[in-house]
Amino acid sequence: MKPSYELLIIGAGPAGMSAACEAARNGVAVCVIDDQPEPGGQIYRNASRATDKQNQVLGKDYQQGKNLVDDFKSYGGEYYANASVWHVDANNQVGVIKAGKNYFISAKNLVIASGAQERAMPIPGWQLPGVMYAGAGQILFKGSGIVPTGELVLAGTGPLLLLLASQYLHAGVKIKAILDTTPKGRIVKSLDKLFSGVQGYEYLIKGASLLRHIKAAKVPYYKHVEGLCAVGVERVEKVSFASATKAGRKVANISLDVDTLLLHQGIIPNTRLARAAQCETTWDAQQSCWIVATNEYGLCRQNTYVVGDAARVMGAVASRIQGRLCGLHVAQSLTKVDSHSWQVWHKDLLKKLRKENAIRPFLDAVYQPADAYLIPQQDDVIVCRCEEVTLSDIQDAVRLGCQGPNQVKSYTRCGMGPCQGTQCSNTLSHIVAKQSNMPMAQVGELRVRSPLSPITLGQIADL
Amino acid sequence: MFKVLDDNHEFDTQISFDGKDHLVPSNITVAAAALLIGVKSIRETPVTGAKRMPLCMMGVCYECLMKIDGVGNQRSCQTLVRQGMVIERQIGATEVEAEYYEA
Ligand SMILES: Cc1cc2nc3c(=O)[nH]c(=O)nc-3n(C[C@H](O)[C@H](O)[C@H](O)COP(=O)(O)OP(=O)(O)OC[C@H]3O[C@@H](n4cnc5c(N)ncnc54)[C@H](O)[C@@H]3O)c2cc1C
Numbered sequence: 228m229k230p231s232y233e234l235l236i237i238g239a240g241p242a243g244m245s246a247a248c249e250a251a252r253n254g255v256a257v258c259v260i261d262d263q264p265e266p267g268g269q270i271y272r273n274a275s276r277a278t279d280k281q282n283q284v285l286g287k288d289y290q291q292g293k294n295l296v297d298d299f300k301s302y303g304g305e306y307y308a309n310a311s312v313w314h315v316d317a318n319n320q321v322g323v324i325k326a327g328k329n330y331f332i333s334a335k336n337l338v339i340a341s342g343a344q345e346r347a348m349p350i351p352g353w354q355l356p357g358v359m360y361a362g363a364g365q366i367l368f369k370g371s372g373i374v375p376t377g378e379l380v381l382a383g384t385g386p387l388l389l390l391l392a393s394q395y396l397h398a399g400v401k402i403k404a405i406l407d408t409t410p411k412g413r414i415v416k417s418l419d420k421l422f423s424g425v426q427g428y429e430y431l432i433k434g435a436s437l438l439r440h441i442k443a444a445k446v447p448y449y450k451h452v453e454g455l456c457a458v459g460v461e462r463v464e465k466v467s468f469a470s471a472t473k474a475g476r477k478v479a480n481i482s483l484d485v486d487t488l489l490l491h492q493g494i495i496p497n498t499r500l501a502r503a504a505q506c507e508t509t510w511d512a513q514q515s516c517w518i519v520a521t522n523e524y525g526l527c528r529q530n531t532y533v534v535g536d537a538a539r540v541m542g543a544v545a546s547r548i549q550g551r552l553c554g555l556h557v558a559q560s561l562t563k564v565d566s567h568s569w570q571v572w573h574k575d576l577l578k579k580l581r582k583e584n585a586i587r588p589f590l591d592a593v594y595q596p597a598d599a600y601l602i603p604q605q606d607d608v609i610v611c612r613c614e615e616v617t618l619s620d621i622q623d624a625v626r627l628g629c630q631g632p633n634q635v636k637s638y639t640r641c642g643m644g645p646c647q648g649t650q651c652s653n654t655l656s657h658i659v660a661k662q663s664n665m666p667m668a669q670v671g672e673l674r675v676r677s678p679l680s681p682i683t684l685g686q687i688a689d690l
Numbered sequence: 691m692f693k694v695l696d697d698n699h700e701f702d703t704q705i706s707f708d709g710k711d712h713l714v715p716s717n718i719t720v721a722a723a724a725l726l727i728g729v730k731s732i733r734e735t736p737v738t739g740a741k742r743m744p745l746c747m748m749g750v751c752y753e754c755l756m757k758i759d760g761v762g763n764q765r766s767c768q769t770l771v772r773q774g775m776v777i778e779r780q781i782g783a784t785e786v787e788a789e790y791y792e793a
Pocket residue numbers: 237238239240241242243260261262263267268269270271310311312313340341342343344345362363365366387390494500534535536537541542543544546748
């Protein structure tokens with residue numbers, strides 16, 4: 228790695244790879260850093276090495292990723308795999324650790340394309356062995372080619388849950404039940420958003436075909452699931468919940484034996500790198516998460532960009548388009564693109580991006596998590612898994628006068644463990660907001676601190 | 691409980707897991723290997739000693755910390771298995787505490 232680059236990109240997912248290809252094509256000297264062993268990001272994880280069986284199960288969208296990965300592999304700039312960014316600051320200085328060695332890089336232009344992460348789902352027993360995120364199930368399949376056996380239950384809301392169910396069925400994996408936590412009446416309530424989404428009708432067709440596939444496979448499908456609990460001592464043994472029949476009658480106390488429970492409440496931007504770079508975030512009530520304030524090219528401030536799902540969840544196709552727009556914008560700002568080409572190309576990309584984003588308001592409205600899955604419903608539910616801090620610990624701290632999440636953190640250790648709040652920060656803010664009757668935007672979130680991942684003093688001394 | 695999907699997968703990589711030898715496919719993560727072997731837990735928490743398994747598999751939750759080739763606090767979901775790798779469950783906080791500094 229060199230000490231400085233014209234353009235440094237963090238993340239080799241659809242957004243980062245597209246930005247790299249577009250910028251390099253226009254003569255920018257680019258370096259891409261990614262912590263996975265292969266390029267592809269979340270959706271196209273391992274795409275270039277997937278077996279026939281994996282390709283067959285994961286379908287067309289996944290295979291399309293291979294073209295982008297292939298283009299990226301010969302894009303002409305530098306690329307470092309297995310390299311993790313542990314420091315970013317407001318001056319575009321980036322700390323990278325690779326194979327136990329540290330590098331400090333100064334980026335003239337910095338693009339953060341670090342993608343999204345699973346939203347936490349703090350239900351009773353979610354810390355038990357046997358309970359994982361649905362995204363984890365998919366990563367195990369894409370990356371390591373392994374699938375669950377035994378009693379498997381999928382629970383939650385959002386397109387990824389249905390996609391995973393359909394992929395598992397294609398792979399011959401048996402699903403015992405799907406517990407859909409989408410609240411009653413959501414689709415009807417969201418219909419007004421559909422008008423603008425008509426352009427995104429392909430997504431609706433895709434969604435309907437996933438549901439048809441699940442129905443045809445006769446997987447028991449419980450709707451409007453409430454009161455979900457993972458029950459067990461040393462590992463999950465049962466899942467219990469209430470559901471509603473077709474006629475709308477509520478059925479309480481359903482209990483199923485389970486070996487693996489996969490949870491999902493949608494995905495949220497992983498804004499840690501962006502916040503470390505001191506890019507501004509705002510609370511987005513519709514997506515129920517913090518998003519990064521950028522323009523359509525992903526620009527946060529001069530020479531610093533955040534693109535793709537790292538800024539706001541937009542999906543793989545939009546992430547690709549925005550990545551290209553961003554790469555083009557960097558090239559233009561370095562005067563490597565003539566003004567005529569810039570005008571023609573960027574307008575075309577903007578049009579595509581807007582078309583792609585048209586469906587989002589509808590999806591966001593339908594799959595907005597129910598409050599009961601954002602804030603735990605029982606006192607002893609663990610919020611911070613690292614330090615084992617419960618809902619009542621946090622409520623006590625607020626009652627005793629802690630102002631805001633950062634004070635609660637000092638008082639309870641919530642968010643102080645190795646994950647540094649990636650799993651509990653939003654839940655903590657929700658709890659504080661509810662108890663002190665303040666809007667999320669005012670409550671704020673846990674501050675991020677370097678190092679963004681644990682690193683020893685020895686490794687820093689190495690610099 | 692997990693299994694490999696593809697019967698063609700060769701179990702050609704020998705790893706030691708808590709003192710016992712196992713053969714697993716190459717190119718899988720240590721966390722995936724733990725699930726495939728069927729271990730009951732990969733670590734015990736420093737606070738109450740509760741047993742845990744990986745949660746996110748994408749490097750953000752730190753639930754999968756293990757001692758790998760003698761080094762503690764390694765994210766097993768971000769580490770690929772290697773021939774002869776020695777993997778141990780992480781009990782409580784590791785002796786080699788990661789040191790933090792304030793930026
Ligand atoms: C678990 C999961 C599974 C998903 N599966 C699907 C799917 O099957 N189909 C679908 O349509 N959408 C899926 N999505 C959504 C999809 O990932 C996104 O829409 C799309 O991949 C976003 O692209 P991106 O380039 O913005 O980010 P990503 O594809 O997430 O790429 C970000 C990259 O940055 C890397 N990175 C992050 N932090 C650092 C760091 N500190 N140092 C170095 N590298 C870093 C990551 O490892 C990753 O490779 C999934 C999302 C998640 C979280």
